[in-house]
Amino acid sequence: MKKRTYIEDLGKHIGEEVVVKGWVSVRRDQGKMVFFDFRDMTGTVQGVVLPQSAAIETAKETRLEYVVSITGKVNERPEKNKNSKIQNGDIELEVLEMTVLAKAEPLPFDMSIEGFNLDLTTELDHRALTLRHPRLQAIFKVQAVIIDEFREYMKSQKFFEFQAPAIAPATAEGGAEVFEIKYFDKKAFLTQSPQLYKQIVMTAFERVFSVNKVFRAEPSATTRHLTEIVSLDAEMAFIDSWHDVRDMSEATVRYILLQLEKTCAKELEFLQATLPVMIEKTPTLSLTEAQDKIFEKTGRDVRGEKDLNPEDERSLCEIIKDETGSDFVYVYGYPTRQKPFYVYPNPDAPEFNEGMDLLCRGVEWLSGGRRINNYEQLLEHVATWGMDPHKIEMFLEAFRYGVPPEGGFAFGAERMTMQILGLKNIREATMFPRDMHRIDGLLTHGEDGTPSA
Amino acid sequence: MKKRTYIEDLGKHIGEEVVVKGWVSVRRDQGKMVFFDFRDMTGTVQGVVLPQSAAIETAKETRLEYVVSITGKVNERPEKNKNSKIQNGDIELEVLEMTVLAKAEPLPFDMSIEGFNLDLTTELDHRALTLRHPRLQAIFKVQAVIIDEFREYMKSQKFFEFQAPAIAPATAEGGAEVFEIKYFDKKAFLTQSPQLYKQIVMTAFERVFSVNKVFRAEPSATTRHLTEIVSLDAEMAFIDSWHDVRDMSEATVRYILLQLEKTCAKELEFLQATLPVMIEKTPTLSLTEAQDKIFEKTGRDVRGEKDLNPEDERSLCEIIKDETGSDFVYVYGYPTRQKPFYVYPNPDAPEFNEGMDLLCRGVEWLSGGRRINNYEQLLEHVATWGMDPHKIEMFLEAFRYGVPPEGGFAFGAERMTMQILGLKNIREATMFPRDMHRIDGLLTHGEDGTPSA
Numbered sequence: 021m022k023k024r025t026y027i028e029d030l031g032k033h034i035g036e037e038v039v040v041k042g043w044v045s046v047r048r049d050q051g052k053m054v055f056f057d058f059r060d061m062t063g064t065v066q067g068v069v070l071p072q073s074a075a076i077e078t079a080k081e082t083r084l085e086y087v088v089s090i091t092g093k094v095n096e097r098p099e100k101n102k103n104s105k106i107q108n109g110d111i112e113l114e115v116l117e118m119t120v121l122a123k124a125e126p127l128p129f130d131m132s133i134e135g136f137n138l139d140l141t142t143e144l145d146h147r148a149l150t151l152r153h154p155r156l157q158a159i160f161k162v163q164a165v166i167i168d169e170f171r172e173y174m175k176s177q178k179f180f181e182f183q184a185p186a187i188a189p190a191t192a193e194g195g196a197e198v199f200e201i202k203y204f205d206k207k208a209f210l211t212q213s214p215q216l217y218k219q220i221v222m223t224a225f226e227r228v229f230s231v232n233k234v235f236r237a238e239p240s241a242t243t244r245h246l247t248e249i250v251s252l253d254a255e256m257a258f259i260d261s262w263h264d265v266r267d268m269s270e271a272t273v274r275y276i277l278l279q280l281e282k283t284c285a286k287e288l289e290f291l292q293a294t295l296p297v298m299i300e301k302t303p304t305l306s307l308t309e310a311q312d313k314i315f316e317k318t319g320r321d322v323r324g325e326k327d328l329n330p331e332d333e334r335s336l337c338e339i340i341k342d343e344t345g346s347d348f349v350y351v352y353g354y355p356t357r358q359k360p361f362y363v364y365p366n367p368d369a370p371e372f373n374e375g376m377d378l379l380c381r382g383v384e385w386l387s388g389g390r391r392i393n394n395y396e397q398l399l400e401h402v403a404t405w406g407m408d409p410h411k412i413e414m415f416l417e418a419f420r421y422g423v424p425p426e427g428g429f430a431f432g433a434e435r436m437t438m439q440i441l442g443l444k445n446i447r448e449a450t451m452f453p454r455d456m457h458r459i460d461g462l463l464t465h466g467e468d469g470t471p472s473a
Numbered sequence: 474m475k476k477r478t479y480i481e482d483l484g485k486h487i488g489e490e491v492v493v494k495g496w497v498s499v500r501r502d503q504g505k506m507v508f509f510d511f512r513d514m515t516g517t518v519q520g521v522v523l524p525q526s527a528a529i530e531t532a533k534e535t536r537l538e539y540v541v542s543i544t545g546k547v548n549e550r551p552e553k554n555k556n557s558k559i560q561n562g563d564i565e566l567e568v569l570e571m572t573v574l575a576k577a578e579p580l581p582f583d584m585s586i587e588g589f590n591l592d593l594t595t596e597l598d599h600r601a602l603t604l605r606h607p608r609l610q611a612i613f614k615v616q617a618v619i620i621d622e623f624r625e626y627m628k629s630q631k632f633f634e635f636q637a638p639a640i641a642p643a644t645a646e647g648g649a650e651v652f653e654i655k656y657f658d659k660k661a662f663l664t665q666s667p668q669l670y671k672q673i674v675m676t677a678f679e680r681v682f683s684v685n686k687v688f689r690a691e692p693s694a695t696t697r698h699l700t701e702i703v704s705l706d707a708e709m710a711f712i713d714s715w716h717d718v719r720d721m722s723e724a725t726v727r728y729i730l731l732q733l734e735k736t737c738a739k740e741l742e743f744l745q746a747t748l749p750v751m752i753e754k755t756p757t758l759s760l761t762e763a764q765d766k767i768f769e770k771t772g773r774d775v776r777g778e779k780d781l782n783p784e785d786e787r788s789l790c791e792i793i794k795d796e797t798g799s800d801f802v803y804v805y806g807y808p809t810r811q812k813p814f815y816v817y818p819n820p821d822a823p824e825f826n827e828g829m830d831l832l833c834r835g836v837e838w839l840s841g842g843r844r845i846n847n848y849e850q851l852l853e854h855v856a857t858w859g860m861d862p863h864k865i866e867m868f869l870e871a872f873r874y875g876v877p878p879e880g881g882f883a884f885g886a887e888r889m890t891m892q893i894l895g896l897k898n899i900r901e902a903t904m905f906p907r908d909m910h911r912i913d914g915l916l917t918h919g920e921d922g923t924p925s926a
Contacts, residue, residue, distance in 0.1 A: 024711065041711050044875075085875040121877050122876050122878075124873070124875035125848075127874070146870065147673075148676070148677075149870055151673070151677035152676070152677045152874075157678070160635065164634045164635070167636075168624075178514065180514070181620070182613065182904055184905075185905045185912075186639055186701060187688070187912055188912065188913075189912040189913055189914065189916070199656065201654050201655075201663070202653045202654075203652065203909075203912075203916075204909050206916050208912055210639075220600075220601045220604070221604065221904070223601070223605070224601075224604035224609075224610065225514055225613075233639045233685075235640070237656075248638060248640050250636050394575065414601045414913045415601070418601035420577070421577040421580070422496060422575045422576060424574050425574065433636075451635055451674070452637075452670065454638060459661055463642070463659050
């Protein structure tokens, strides 16, 4: 049996006979001849079945999404038919033999590049099929690159990868937004963040990262909320100040953007997405400075507020873009008591902390900052925050035995995908989105109270 | 401020003054002088504080696991004191200045390489601290390499990485061993396997892999069971037969072993682990052939049994090792009705399937095989297996539209780590093991019925 040639490699085989396997993406029956677009995981090529071809009868019976194995000859197209804008635009596959490996039912909607136009609910109801569309393939290719290049950069900086758990005991930070699991005859919970675990592992491995699921039982069905997301987390010891964390997070995002530019140019163009601009040194403002700037430029007085609201975030990003050309801006120095107990207070002004957010194009992309590494200070915060130290005993043990100054950051893979690609809804950036109404299908109650999907 | 030098790089700086930051692993106060072992994420070095050093007072107050910043001179050791068996055995750090960055409480047990000897319960109760021990660091380094090299090999073979969900709707395969989640006013479940999801994504991307958590509510507290594990999964389309899946899984394991040999030699030696031998072509037997062989060599007649029991697995591995030198053996062709509905039956003898297991050193490492790709055949199996097709509607939709012959495999990261390193208990191969009695700490009921840990 002749070895399969991937469609992306056909251009190297002009004049040769090859075996191609793939799906029928497009089919135009012109009576005597049949034209196809064939698709495999490496791309698309136009095929033609001539009237005298042994494949002509099979070609007549073939339908969209049929899986076929083809023996064909790679022909250069006449100059006038060449199209440099598409993959394999200079060649055509002349089909000599064609075998149907699997049939498909008629498609429930138009899956062509031009005709694909579903509302999101329908798209999600048919996720198994719509995943075959080039638009969705491009989105999830970009997401896979974001996740993979995060790991690559972390490894290049000596970060150690660990697996953060999904099942947690009673969490100290918990609240209404945590999912409860029936755990044998007891209760357990799904982790909302690997924060405390990554800090524990950092105390042993210095620099650590993880790619893990986190879960939020937010009873909101907005375009930005899911119950299950992929969190990209990093934590590093032996920092001199929170600036080291800022710099590492900036370098990480810069590296991911660079890799996307290199490896996803085709996908970005297809999705009409423009990568955000990261200048050499991303502007970095304290919350107070940011609020002053918003007041100065817009007249809206948000000075003294405890955080930036969504309108502030949009204003600030616009101002910074105007002033510097940067799509990114760091904001640091939030009110200490507004943030979790482990965030490091500024020693010179302890009412503000050394936490930070990275904003881009009007929304937060990444959060992080310096954490408290001193055991006594941590215990004080635990008491002030009214937490039960027994519920974070493992975390506290880690800090009882000598922990260097440290910090870290985290961002969500889906939100970053959504923002980079300019998608309107985070469900578009999630292969199998889960929200309060949907797990695969829409949730309804069956007769036995069991949800069916 | 002088740049930090990592301990692994000290050998390049003989005669120079350097800054080292790390933990105190060993401390021997010899009255006038103090000797240390300092540890950072790259290794260990011996340090000495001479009587006239400015650091001598600090050195006297320093204790185990203190975090220190040191300015020191890298000296070559006299020939008679050189030790080629340890890292930096040819050098010593003469401490000129020492600053304590963080203190540690006295250790609750001996953490030295020689003295560390805890029962597993104590080790787990103090996981946050024991993670600092070289033994645990070596174990989890090996595990990180297994996971990372799985991904690297998959990527090199054009597999696409996707994120399989953890939250599932009512599962078709479910049963007693699935965890239930309180999902707003409904129920949901934790995925026991990404099987159906990876098959769905394969129908769109051809070759896919995932590294994801899976969850099993097995009410057993054996040395081999956990409730949360890391599953390494692959699925590939356009196979000619199940042998392609076998070959891909063999190549994957071979690659991981090779990379471990290359990058974890130090860790394997420290843990006294020997990598299993994979010969050029791993012996591959049908279940029937395996049973015949066991009968022939041991006299134990297990012919006609529906599966290999643990004793059979051990016998078979010993026989194959004797006959061929291989630590690995594939077994395929299990009774069709004993296995899940999606496993492909052998067309020539449909009572046996084209599923396979890879055994090594007496236990199963990996499972996989060919799956049913034909929609009608799948529907027949769904009916025969008595399943509710509505509960796997998304999966069935994927197969309604043309799916090539396909198959895949999966293995657990913790079990592979355990088996490669010859660990006695899978909890040793899991950073934060979860079982029916433990999530971080042992589970007990608080007054409000909430578990505390």
